[in-house]
Amino acid sequence: MTFNISQKQWPALGYPSLSNAIFICGTVFLLYHIGVTIYRLTLHPLAKYPGNFIEKISDWPLIFQCNSGDRHLRINALHEKYGSIVRIGPNKLSFNTLGALEAIHTNRRANVKRAEWYKTIDAPSGEFSTQSVIDKKVHAFRRRVLSHAFSEKAIRDAEQFIQQSVDTLIRKMGEDTGSDGWSTPKDFSIWATYYAFDFTGDLAFGSSFEMLASEENRYMPKMLMGVSWFLYWAGFLPLGFIWRAILGSRLMNYIPGEAAQDSAKFFHLASSRLSDRFAAEEAAQANGKESRRDIFHYILRGRDPETGLGLTRAQLNADAGLLIAAGSDGVGLTLSATLFYLLKNPSVFEKLQEEIRTSFSSLDEICTPKINQLRYLHAVFEETLRMTPAIPSPLPRLVERGGLDIDGIHIPQGIDVGVPHYSIHHNEAYFPQSWSFRPERWLEDKEAVSLAKRAFCAFSKGSMDCIGRPVAYLAMKLALAKLVYTYEIEIAGELTGGGGTNLGPGRERQHEYQMIDWLVGYRTGPIVRFRRRGS
Numbered sequence: 001m002t003f004n005i006s007q008k009q010w011p012a013l014g015y016p017s018l019s020n021a022i023f024i025c026g027t028v029f030l031l032y033h034i035g036v037t038i039y040r041l042t043l044h045p046l047a048k049y050p051g052n053f054i055e056k057i058s059d060w061p062l063i064f065q066c067n068s069g070d071r072h073l074r075i076n077a078l079h080e081k082y083g084s085i086v087r088i089g090p091n092k093l094s095f096n097t098l099g100a101l102e103a104i105h106t107n108r109r110a111n112v113k114r115a116e117w118y119k120t121i122d123a124p125s126g127e128f129s130t131q132s133v134i135d136k137k138v139h140a141f142r143r144r145v146l147s148h149a150f151s152e153k154a155i156r157d158a159e160q161f162i163q164q165s166v167d168t169l170i171r172k173m174g175e176d177t178g179s180d181g182w183s184t185p186k187d188f189s190i191w192a193t194y195y196a197f198d199f200t201g202d203l204a205f206g207s208s209f210e211m212l213a214s215e216e217n218r219y220m221p222k223m224l225m226g227v228s229w230f231l232y233w234a235g236f237l238p239l240g241f242i243w244r245a246i247l248g249s250r251l252m253n254y255i256p257g258e259a260a261q262d263s264a265k266f267f268h269l270a271s272s273r274l275s276d277r278f279a280a281e282e283a284a285q286a287n288g289k290e291s292r293r294d295i296f297h298y299i300l301r302g303r304d305p306e307t308g309l310g311l312t313r314a315q316l317n318a319d320a321g322l323l324i325a326a327g328s329d330g331v332g333l334t335l336s337a338t339l340f341y342l343l344k345n346p347s348v349f350e351k352l353q354e355e356i357r358t359s360f361s362s363l364d365e366i367c368t369p370k371i372n373q374l375r376y377l378h379a380v381f382e383e384t385l386r387m388t389p390a391i392p393s394p395l396p397r398l399v400e401r402g403g404l405d406i407d408g409i410h411i412p413q414g415i416d417v418g419v420p421h422y423s424i425h426h427n428e429a430y431f432p433q434s435w436s437f438r439p440e441r442w443l444e445d446k447e448a449v450s451l452a453k454r455a456f457c458a459f460s461k462g463s464m465d466c467i468g469r470p471v472a473y474l475a476m477k478l479a480l481a482k483l484v485y486t487y488e489i490e491i492a493g494e495l496t497g498g499g500g501t502n503l504g505p506g507r508e509r510q511h512e513y514q515m516i517d518w519l520v521g522y523r524t525g526p527i528v529r530f531r532r533r534g535s
């Protein structure tokens with residue numbers, strides 16, 4: 001028996017017409033959202049915390065902030081307006097206090113885990129990297145295997161690879177000189193980025209990307225920037241499980257826009273670099289030669305002392321992508337920002353030049369352990385990383401069953417909490433005159449220095465902090481010390497890279513290096529010239 005009922009007959013049968021059905025669905029949808037909004041403003045556990053109306057009721061402002069690159073500025077403005085606790089999403093709180101930093105990050109047993117957002121950042125690779133894995137036990141395992149590559153011995157081995165890229169950087173900065181000995185103007189943010197990619201490639205995979213010397217791979221920084229921008233905001237989209245399934249599938253090829261497709265290409269590139277590294281390892285073994293002691297030398301051999309296990313190929317692939325991204329962007333940004341602050345603060349620059357030029361009597365002497373004894377050089381980097389932390393916004397942590405006490409307040413299970421690095425670094429309670437670039441704050445008063453160190457979190461804190469921190473300092477110190485030892489450096493034209501009243505809210509300060517927060521800070525300038533000393 002078949003039914004043949006025309007649309008006109010529906011109402012007669014007691015069914016709504018199509019227009020009535022749309023009206024009913026629309027009304028239900030509207031009422032649902034009105035209900036949710038009222039709940040979020042009244043009965044929700046975070047209803048009592050201050051924040052802007054729109055951020056209390058929806059996560060969309062956050063997604064737009066990640067898209068625009070102003071997230072760190074927006075959160076900082078909220079802290080300036082509302083105080084140390086701010087509701088930055090219906091289920092999200094931001095804190096800019098030391099108490100919160102210690103409760104959420106520094107305390108290794110904190111009752112939190114990485115939030116849902118982390119599931120997206122490596123989705124195109126099909127496997128979690130050490131940075132994105134959420135399960136705390138699995139993270140601890142991954143970290144134990146990775147730590148072989150960041151031991152004191154491994155970092156001693158790393159220095160020779162970093163030095164090769166530093167020497168190329170020094171050579172390139174002195175090229176194209178005029179009759180007065182000054183080089184042509186160079187956007188240092190671009191060259192610092194090439195340097196950071198080169199040393200990371202060399203150190204991780206045994207072959208530099210050669211961006212300083214050749215144009216072939218210079219497309220990579222722009223590609224990684226697109227990937228970072230895309231995954232940053234996509235990670236906060238509602239119905240994340242659907243997006244993640246798409247990101248990890250062939251459907252990626254049909255998503256419009258370069259950035260989505262670049263995400264797949266980026267992880268593919270990392271994986272092919274790793275395959276080359278495997279091949280080199282096998283060839284060395286077959287020829288009875290000693291393998292090159294770079295990061296993957298240690299990771300491939302690394303076994304977890306507790307389980308005896310190493311990483312799978314998929315895990316290695318995901319970590320290959322992580323190492324390229326983590327290693328290159330932070331160092332590139334920090335080096336450019338440091339040069340900006342030095343040029344903006346001539347007395348600081350003079351003091352640093354004096355320290356570097358009187359500590360070494362030749363370029364070859366610039367290496368460990370002596371480089372690590374330069375206290376002012378270290379303070380200059382601490383101050384840059386404070387003013388301009390490469391990852392400026394909160395790293396979201398989800399409170400687990402039982403809740404978490406932060407600054408004497410009980411935060412229930414299921415809430416995302418975080419400490420924005422940019423905002424705590426500008427909290428006057430820990431960093432007086434926080435908008436001034438003053439390396440001396442890291443050297444003078446003992447108590448103030450100790451407080452500043454506790455509140456400093458550019459590399460995050462605790463069990464999930466940056467494992468590459470010693471490598472980052474070494475790469476930055478060697479590059480800057482050798483540049484300053486070899487060259488006079490001056491601004492070409494006007495000093496670029498700082499703020500301006502035409503750049504939008506939060507970007508007015510001319511003496512502050514500006515970043516676009518697409519997970520990592522992106523930048524331009526300063527544009528500078530180099531002249532060999534004594535020429």
Ligand code: HEM
Pocket residue numbers: 130131132143322323326327328329330331334389390391395458459460463464465466467468469471472
């Ligand atoms: C100035 C430079 C750098 C800064 C500011 C920086 C900052 C950070 C931060 C804040 C995190 C924590 C991210 C999170 O919890 O989501 C992190 C993680 C990480 N970084 Fe760095 N980083 C820098 C350079 C490097 C370098 C040079 C390497 C390696 C060669 C590296 C490797 C890693 C790795 C592997 C992780 C994940 C650690 C884990 O989850 O256990 N970083 N970094």
